[in-house]
Amino acid sequence: MLAADTIAAIATAPGEAAIGVIRVSGPAALAIAARLFHPAAPRSLEALPSHTVHLGQIRDPETGQPVDQVLLTLFRAPRSYTGEDVVEISAHGGPVPLRRILALCLAQGARLAEPGEFTCRAFLHGKLDLAQAEAVMDVVSARTERGLDVALGQLEGRLSALVRAARDAVLPLVAHLEATLDFPEEVPEMPRAAVAERIADARASVERLLAGAQAGRLYREGARVVIVGRPNVGKSSLLNALLREERAIVTAIPGTTRDVIEEGANIHGVPLRAIDTAGIRQTDDPIEAIGVQRTLDQLAAADLVLAVFDASQALEEDDRRLLERVRGRRVLLVANKCDLPRRADLTLLTESLPGVPLVCVSAREGTGLPALEEQVAEMLLGGWRGQEAPLVASARHQAALTAARAALQQAAATLDAGLPLELATTDLRAALDALGQVTGESVSDALLADIFGRFCIGK
Numbered sequence: 184m185l186a187a188d189t190i191a192a193i194a195t196a197p198g199e200a201a202i203g204v205i206r207v208s209g210p211a212a213l214a215i216a217a218r219l220f221h222p223a224a225p226r227s228l229e230a231l232p233s234h235t236v237h238l239g240q241i242r243d244p245e246t247g248q249p250v251d252q253v254l255l256t257l258f259r260a261p262r263s264y265t266g267e268d269v270v271e272i273s274a275h276g277g278p279v280p281l282r283r284i285l286a287l288c289l290a291q292g293a294r295l296a297e298p299g300e301f302t303c304r305a306f307l308h309g310k311l312d313l314a315q316a317e318a319v320m321d322v323v324s325a326r327t328e329r330g331l332d333v334a335l336g337q338l339e340g341r342l343s344a345l346v347r348a349a350r351d352a353v354l355p356l357v358a359h360l361e362a363t364l365d366f367p368e369e370v371p372e373m374p375r376a377a378v379a380e381r382i383a384d385a386r387a388s389v390e391r392l393l394a395g396a397q398a399g400r401l402y403r404e405g406a407r408v409v410i411v412g413r414p415n416v417g418k419s420s421l422l423n424a425l426l427r428e429e430r431a432i433v434t435a436i437p438g439t440t441r442d443v444i445e446e447g448a449n450i451h452g453v454p455l456r457a458i459d460t461a462g463i464r465q466t467d468d469p470i471e472a473i474g475v476q477r478t479l480d481q482l483a484a485a486d487l488v489l490a491v492f493d494a495s496q497a498l499e500e501d502d503r504r505l506l507e508r509v510r511g512r513r514v515l516l517v518a519n520k521c522d523l524p525r526r527a528d529l530t531l532l533t534e535s536l537p538g539v540p541l542v543c544v545s546a547r548e549g550t551g552l553p554a555l556e557e558q559v560a561e562m563l564l565g566g567w568r569g570q571e572a573p574l575v576a577s578a579r580h581q582a583a584l585t586a587a588r589a590a591l592q593q594a595a596a597t598l599d600a601g602l603p604l605e606l607a608t609t610d611l612r613a614a615l616d617a618l619g620q621v622t623g624e625s626v627s628d629a630l631l632a633d634i635f636g637r638f639c640i641g642k
């Protein structure tokens with residue numbers, strides 16, 4: 184599957200910018216660039232050393248017409264991003280010069296790169312393992328500093344190292360058991376205790392990785408935090424307070440918010456979608472009824488629900504109904520308007536949802552908000568806040584690790600039942616494959632196409 188052709192693409196975002204980069208990778212990269220590039224100081228491009236930068240002009244080889252003034256950076260195989268010869272042309276960052284230079288590269292024999300093809304080649308040439316290659320995209324799309332840390336940990340291979348450690352515990356077992364099956368006379372039986380110990384080690388590593396997966400995915404994908412409550416309790420005020428901007432309309436009239444309002448926020452490094460909704464109540468107004476239905480849909484898809492109550496008024500029937508609706512969900516009780524004299528019986532809230540935390544705030548004055556944010560982060564991340572350990576952040580990795588865990592459990596059960604060791608071979612091989620899917624030792628071409636197809640062109 185190693186590429187013989189040379190690919191090219193614009194690697195920078197479309198639009199106007201100071202600089203734009205065209206990337207060319209493959210065996211003909213230098214030859215193609217040499218036909219377009221005219222260095223300011225005359226010398227032959229193909230003789231220039233790797234990792235050097237050169238000022239010059241791109242000219243149309245047909246007409247001799249200058250196209251742009253550029254800086255050309257040269258990387259020779261294998262010391263490049265893809266592991267192949269790579270030329271990066273930094274031109275003026277306008278769509279016209281960049282497209283013209285790209286067109287010239289294509290006319291000289293390069294092929295337009297597929298999405299993610301540069302990174303895919305880096306993977307195929309062993310510059311990155313699969314988890315690292317996937318992290319390239321996560322670094323680019325990280326939405327908070329902490330999300331970036333998680334992606335970088337994966338890019339640097341810290342996640343892969345943990346997965347590989349689990350794989351290394353299993354690999355010799357599979358090799359040994361398969362040898363026992365093939366040459367029963369020659370290969371001595373491994374002590375059961377040693378086999379059991381290795382399986383237990385691998386299981387513990389996989390468990391640890393899976394334990395952090397929820398936090399990792401929240402950092403990567405963001406959490407949907409949905410604000411619900413009966414009309415006028417201050418949901419929109421709370422959204423605005425969390426966003427620190429007047430995003431939603433606030434009025435004293437119950438039923439102000441009719442539609443779902445969604446905005447990105449960052450609470451303790453977790454990227455959130457903070458979602459304000461129409462107040463839930465029985466209504467004859469058809470527009471408001473649609474709003475209420477949308478609220479219920481949001482509730483169903485929430486990672487965390489903020490159930491808001493007005494502490495300055497006695498609790499109402501609609502409040503009680505809300506408590507029933509959110510029962511069993513990951514929910515935080517928010518008593519708002521705590522700047523006013525209290526009339527609500529808050530013990531009613533905590534007693535009807537035992538174990539669910541309650542925070543008193545004033546969305547209008549901002550009091551209690553730090554405690555609320557603290558509690559939100561705690562509920563979403565638990566013990567994984569501020570942890571340095573690399574986190575599993577992708578659904579694909581989580582699924583592969585879950586499969587590995589199941590296979591290891593099965594193998595352990597075979598041993599516990601006192602059955603012959605060889606019977607565990609299939610499960611151990613399955614665990615090995617599942618772990619290899621994270622780092623890329625065992626992946627199909629279809630899976631690679633699927634993974635890299637989600638990248639942007641030029642990456």
Ligand SMILES: Nc1nc2c(ncn2[C@@H]2O[C@H](COP(=O)(O)OP(=O)(O)OP(=O)(O)O)[C@@H](O)[C@H]2O)c(=O)[nH]1
Pocket residue numbers: 412413414415416417418419420421432433434435436437438439440441460461462519520521522523544545546547548
């Ligand atoms: N005193 C006080 N008033 C508040 C507080 N939060 C909201 N309010 C007032 O309560 C009223 C309703 O606020 P909203 O934020 O619009 O309430 P809502 O829950 O979004 O209402 P709907 O969209 O109608 O469901 C407004 O007059 C706000 O100024 C608070 O913490 N203290």
Ligand SMILES: [Mg+2]
Pocket residue numbers: 418419420431432433439440459460
């Ligand atoms: Mg509102």
